Amino acid sequence: xxxxxxxIPFCLQKCSYCDFYSxxxxxxxxxxxxxxxxxxxxxxxxxxxxxxxxxxxxxxxGGTPSILDPVQLFEIIQLIIKNFQIESNxxxxxxxxxxxxxxxxxxxxxxxxxxxxxxxxxxxxxxELRILNRIHSVSKAIESIxxxxxxxxxxxxLDFIFxxxxxxxADWRKNLNLAVSFRPEHLSIYxxxxxxxxxxxxxxxxxxxxxxPEELERQMFLETIHFLRENGxxxxxxxxxxxxxxxxxxxxxxxxxxxxxxxxxxxxxxNPPVRYWNVANLNxxxxxxxxxxxxxxxxxILTPEQQKIEWIFLGLRRREGLDxxxxxxxxxxxxxxxYRTPLKQLGINNFTGQKIESEYLVIENEYIKLxxxxxxVYDEICAKFV
Numbered sequence: 001x002x003x004x005x006x007x008i009p010f011c012l013q014k015c016s017y018c019d020f021y022s023x024x025x026x027x028x029x030x031x032x033x034x035x036x037x038x039x040x041x042x043x044x045x046x047x048x049x050x051x052x053x054x055x056x057x058x059x060x061x062g063g064t065p066s067i068l069d070p071v072q073l074f075e076i077i078q079l080i081i082k083n084f085q086i087e088s089n090x091x092x093x094x095x096x097x098x099x100x101x102x103x104x105x106x107x108x109x110x111x112x113x114x115x116x117x118x119x120x121x122x123x124x125x126x127x128e129l130r131i132l133n134r135i136h137s138v139s140k141a142i143e144s145i146x147x148x149x150x151x152x153x154x155x156x157x158l159d160f161i162f163x164x165x166x167x168x169x170a171d172w173r174k175n176l177n178l179a180v181s182f183r184p185e186h187l188s189i190y191x192x193x194x195x196x197x198x199x200x201x202x203x204x205x206x207x208x209x210x211x212x213p214e215e216l217e218r219q220m221f222l223e224t225i226h227f228l229r230e231n232g233x234x235x236x237x238x239x240x241x242x243x244x245x246x247x248x249x250x251x252x253x254x255x256x257x258x259x260x261x262x263x264x265x266x267x268x269x270x271n272p273p274v275r276y277w278n279v280a281n282l283n284x285x286x287x288x289x290x291x292x293x294x295x296x297x298x299x300x301i302l303t304p305e306q307q308k309i310e311w312i313f314l315g316l317r318r319r320e321g322l323d324x325x326x327x328x329x330x331x332x333x334x335x336x337x338x339y340r341t342p343l344k345q346l347g348i349n350n351f352t353g354q355k356i357e358s359e360y361l362v363i364e365n366e367y368i369k370l371x372x373x374x375x376x377v378y379d380e381i382c383a384k385f386v
Contacts (some may be wrong), residue, residue: 001056001057001249001252001253001256001258002053002054002055002056002253002258002259002260002261003055003056003057003058003059003249003250003253003258003259003260003261004055004057004058004059004080004084004260004261004262004263005059005061005250005260005261005262005263005267005268006037006058006059006060006061006065006076006080006262006263006264006267007021007061007062007063007262007263007264007265007266007267008033008060008061008062008063008064008065008067008068008264009021009022009023009033009062009063009264009265009266009282010022010023010024010025010029010030010033010062010063010064010067011023011024011025011062011063011064011067011097012024012025012064012067012097012099012100012135013133013135014133014199015132015133015134016131016132016133016198016199016200016203017132017133017161017192017193017194017195017198017199017200018195018198019195019196019197019198020062020063020266021063021265021266021280022062022063022064023282025064025067029282030067030068030072032282032286033264033265033282033285033286034068034072034075034076036285036286036289036295037076037263037264038075038076038079039289039292040263040264040289040294040295041076041079041080041083041263042079042083043289043292043294044083044084044261045083049271050084050261050271051083051084051085052085053084053085053259054085054086054087055084055085055086055087055090055261056087056090056091056249056253057090057091057092057093057249057250057253058077058080058086058090058091058092058093058250059092059093059250060073060076060093060094060095061095062095064095064097064100065094065095065096066094066095066096066097066100066101066105066109067097067100069105069108070105070108070109070111070112073094073109073112073114074112074113077092077112077113077114084261091115091116091155091248091249091250092113092114092115092116093114093116093117093118093157093248093250094109094114094116094117094118095118095120096117096118096119096120096144096148097120097135097136098119098120098121098136098140098141098143098144099135099136099137099140101144101147102147103147103150103151106144106147106148106150106151106153107150107151107152109151110151110152110153115153115155116153116155116156116157117148117153117155117156117157118157118158118159118186118188119141119144119145119148119156119157119158119159120134120159121141121145121158121159121160121179122134122159122160122161123160123161123164123175124138124141124142124174124175124178124179125138125167125171125174125175126138127166128164128166128167128171131164131165131166131200131209132161132164132200133199145158145182145184146182154185155185155186155246156182156184156185156186157184157185157186157187157188157248158179158182158184158186158187158188159187159188159189159190160175160176160179160187160188160189160190161189161190161191161192162175162189162190162191162192162217162220162221162224163191163192163211163212163216163217163220164192164212165204165209165210165211165212166209166210166212167212168216169216169219169220169223172220172223172224173223173227176223176224176227176228180227180228180231180233183243185242185243185246186240186241186242186243186246186247186248187228187233187240187241187242188239188240188241189224189228189239189240189241190239191217191220191221191239192212194211218376221375221376222372222376224241225372225375228241232244234247234319235319236318236319236320237251237255237317237318237319238317238375238378254314255314255315255317255318256314257270257272257310257311257314259271259272262277262278264278264285265278265279265280265281265282265284265285265295266278266279266280272302272307273301273302273306273307274299274300274301274302275299275300275301275302276296276298276299276300277296277297277298278294278295278296278297279295279296279297280297284297304331307331308327308331308338309385309386311327311330311331312327312339312382312385313382313385315327315368316368316369316370316374316378316381316382317378318369319369320367320369321362321367321368321369321370322367322368322369323366323367324336324363324366324367324368325366326366335368336351339385342384342385343361345384346358346359346360346361346374346381346384347359347360347361348361348363351363357371358371359371359373359374360373360374360377360381361374
């Protein structure tokens with residue numbers, strides 16, 4: 001089930017925690033970028049490895065793709081449909097910042113064929129929004145959710161962040177309670193990561209902000225799992241929750257190691273075992289396309305060992321876990337022999353075909369999956385397999 005990702009790198013304001021490639025938006029920069037993006041799409045006319053695939057998803061990410069007006073998005077969608085094989089029922093997602101939309105714009109997004117919105121709410125607390133340097137207000141966040149429903153969207157995802165400096169467990173519970181009151185089909189819940197060279201990292205380094213205690217973040221993570229489960233959401237990936245039938249089709253492409261094509265500056269593509277990525281610079285992106293060349297910065301062909309590690313890392317992210325029988329068939333080896341040492345370190349001494357459980361892992365029905373405690377230390381567990 002391949003997918004297409006389109007990166008729109010423009011923002012009205014940089015969030016304090018963001019390390020994705022983004023730039024300040026201007027009308028002139030957007031116009032030039034969209035022309036370049038169309039050129040990149042057309043370059044794939046002779047790329048049979050992509051032209052022969054049938055794509056199930058189109059995802060506009062960023063940056064803030066909802067800065068674009070519906071006509072601009074419609075032109076991109078139509079050019080993609082014309083130049084690639086797109087399923088008639090494809091999931092077409094647009095990431096939205098509440099401050100960039102109104103009733104008319106959301107209605108028009110729906111009319112041009114976008115059938116899933118991902119609203120970057122992040123918090124319903126004004127002080128937390130200020131720390132994150134989010135441009136929208138609490139009232140605008142709520143209004144955007146309500147207007148999206150009025151516009152006709154029946155597949156609505158909301159994004160939130162926990163572990164914000166100064167945030168208490170009670171504050172996080174208020175966010176969760178208000179979030180589920182809108183009955184979104186999907187929720188993405190991320191623990192705040194302080195990335196190097198971000199505004200947030202500078203404020204932490206200066207002592208202006210104090211990171212959330214690790215134990216508090218653990219409590220928030222577990223609280224999220226239990227609360228959302230009680231409210232009808234399945235925890236299907238470390239940071240993602242959905243009502244039945246509303247998992248993100250596009251994100252699952254990444255976790256299943258299926259092909260995805262990335263378009264736009266800094267976008268990544270993967271057609272196993274080859275990964276490549278575009279230059280993260282608007283001028284470099286433009287110059288390559290003016291010469292009718294793909295704007296690629298680098299290419300990597302994954303070795304069999306790298307493919308094994310990625311299979312493990314991505315499999316363990318999902319609630320269903322890692323299919324070890326499929327692993328054995330693909331790599332012509334035995335998972336339990338290959339990774340005997342890390343399994344022992346995680347409390348699995350042998351496997352006889354029956355269900356077995358340790359503090360961190362559960363093995364049953366040909367799958368190895370993390371317990372809730374295992375999810376808490378996902379990075380440390382993955383490190384043991386390297």
